[in-house]
Amino acid sequence: MPQQLQRVAIVTGGSLGPWTAGLLRPGDYIIGADAGALFLIRSGIRPDLSLGDFDSVQEDELAEIEAGSAELASFDPIDKNYTDTELALRRALDLDPASILIVGALGSRFDHSLANVHLLRLAAERGVETTIEDETNRIRLMRGGQSLHLQRSRFPHVSLLPLGETASGITLEGFRYPLREAELRIGQSLGISNALDGQTGRVSLRQGWLLVMETSG
Known part of the structure; x- marks a missing residue:
């Protein structure tokens, strides 16, 4: 039987900074969501998967994301039912990890921040321990x-x-x-x-x- 993936780390497009890399561990499967993927690549971190509608990046930045990621999944910004963070979480849950970390889930867009906190219930209902963390918060x-x-x-x-x-x-x-x-x-x-x-x-x-x-x- 294959060994269970220990942790998926999702980096999404909210508040990020130099402290972000310190929250990631060797062995994490890393998902970059939209602008979070660009942040990772420019920080010297190669995402295992970058996904989203990429409406917050320019065309040349999207090319940079594609070149710097192991895999890219692009979604139409109109014809999708979920935020980029929810898309990333659902993909993470499909990997059946022991736990999930979400970084960049909080920021200046309170609607997105609150929706991302609510996403913790989606993970909890699937029985996967999930944490939102940034420089000043840890939410479970x-x-x-x-x-x-x-x-x-x-x-x-x-x-x-x-x-x-x-x-x-x-x-x-x-x-x-x-x-x-x-x-x-x-x-x-x-x-x-x-x-x-x-x-x-x-x-x-x-x-x-x-x-x-x-x-x-």
Whole structure:
């Protein structure tokens, strides 16, 4: 039986910088989505796959992407139902990896940023651990019945928000502000700006969907 692919790293066209390469690991299968592919190539990183409608790059830049990628998949910007990031995530899920990292999912376009956070549910429903990360954020999604262990890191703040009407049975251990069997409803800010009390902590969720956001700055 072939060995399972450990991780797919998607680099899409939001906020990117010199820190991006530090989030990638040797052995990652790398997908560049639209302008994210151009960023990778100009950073000396060869994508295994570049895809998108490439409406945010010029014709000569698209040629640069094609020459610098192991594979190219181009989509019509009108005749497609998904954003470039969703296309990349769906292709990543088809590879059946152990986990997925999405970089460049957040940026100045709040509509795209929010849609990309919502994409975490698509991956969670397929049972693939998926993380959005950039210079100042790490975002993951829990589903009911799960526990998530956190370690003290470069992200000192931990915030929780439901992805849905209600997330219930939330228990926090090892946090400055603990909770036990708490409920968070959409429209509340109770879960914002917590912090680990020591080196480790645990978030447990009994029912619903819960965003766990570690942030700095």
